[in-house]
Amino acid sequence: RKEVEQDPGPFNVPEGATVAFNCTYSNSASQSFFWYRQDCRKEPKLLMSVYSSGNEDGRFTAQLNRASQYISLLIRDSKLSDSATYLCVVNKGSGNTPLVFGKGTRLSVIA
Amino acid sequence: NAGVTQTPKFQVLKTGQSMTLQCAQDMNHNSMYWYRQDPGMGLRLIYYSASEGTTDKGEVPNGYNVSRLNKREFSLRLESAAPSQTSVYFCASSHIGTGNTDTQYFGPGTRLTVL
Numbered sequence: 001r002k003e004v005e006q007d008p009g010p011f012n013v014p015e016g017a018t019v020a021f022n023c024t025y026s027n028s029a030s031q032s033f034f035w036y037r038q039d040c041r042k043e044p045k046l047l048m049s050v051y052s053s054g055n056e057d058g059r060f061t062a063q064l065n066r067a068s069q070y071i072s073l074l075i076r077d078s079k080l081s082d083s084a085t086y087l088c089v090v091n092k093g094s095g096n097t098p099l100v101f102g103k104g105t106r107l108s109v110i111a
Numbered sequence: 112n113a114g115v116t117q118t119p120k121f122q123v124l125k126t127g128q129s130m131t132l133q134c135a136q137d138m139n140h141n142s143m144y145w146y147r148q149d150p151g152m153g154l155r156l157i158y159y160s161a162s163e164g165t166t167d168k169g170e171v172p173n174g175y176n177v178s179r180l181n182k183r184e185f186s187l188r189l190e191s192a193a194p195s196q197t198s199v200y201f202c203a204s205s206h207i208g209t210g211n212t213d214t215q216y217f218g219p220g221t222r223l224t225v226l
Contacts, residue, residue: 032213043201043217044154087154091213098144098169099215103153 001026004102006088012108017078021105023071023088032091033064035073037084038104044087047073078109113137115218117202123224124192132187132221134202142205143185144169144215145177147198154201160185192225199223 006023013019025033033050048055050062050071061074071088088102118133136143144159146169156169160179174196176188185204189196199222203215 034214043219045217046214049214098156098159099213101146101154103151 003027003092003100004088004090006102006105008103008105010106010108012110013078014110015078015080017109018074018076019078019107020075021073021086021088021107023073023102025069025071025088025090025100027090027093028066028069029093030069030090031093032099033062033071034089034099035060035062035071036087036089036101038087039084044101047086075107078107080109080111083107083109115202115204115216117200117218117221119221120219121222123226124189125226126193128192129188129190130192131189132200132202132223133184134186134218135184136202136204136216137183138204138206138216139182140204140206140216141182142213143179144203144205145175145185145187146201146203147171147196148201148220149198157187157200192223194225197223197225 004025035047036044037047038044048057050064054063059076063072085104085106087104091097115136141162145157146154148154155171158177160166163182166177178186199220201220202218205213205215
């Protein structure tokens with residue numbers, strides 16, 4: 001099983017749609033979870049951290065299921081500006097350990 | 112506050128040439144990282160420095176060396192470039208502390224082509 005696995009997409013959705021991305025991770029000792037966003041030919045930028053209780057930031061909702069080792073990102077009311085690649089990111093274990101990046105899921109929001 | 116800066120932005124090398132990629136951060140972060148990103152491969156960690164004075168290998172260290180010059184600067188050196196090292200290189204930094212504050216902040220990247 002890969003350390004972090006994501007559906008590569010692309011997801012092509014109309015403006016206003018709701019879209020969900022899923023991610024699985026293999027290391028049960030992982031403690032930190034993130035979603036990053038990467039625009040074409042740009043650097044990755046933090047979208048949001050993912051907490052055990054789930055968290056929301058405007059139109060974005062992240063969920064973590066430790067038992068299933070599964071992370072999700074829900075985007076409501078998609079905007080054209082949401083078009084990007086979304087990277088699922090997990091640390092290798094507890095404490096100060098490097099992050100492992102998924103290959104990303106590409107989203108295109110169409111007018 | 113510039114965040115993480117990288118130089119150069121673009122570089123073309125011939126096989127066998129050497130070069131150093133520079134990275135600096137002004138956020139007083141303890142940890143710094145070098146990644147490469149290839150199509151279909153995602154970000155792969157080359158080397159990292161958890162704190163000033165320490166460096167560790169990541170997933171793909173072969174063909175690279177690093178120097179943590181001081182808390183601000185972390186350089187990546189290709190001693191004898193190969194076409195397989197054609198990639199986009201990203202530097203990142205983070206402040207490791209309590210409470211999982213290991214969010215990484217990335218520089219704009221260096222696009223390297225080795226002919």
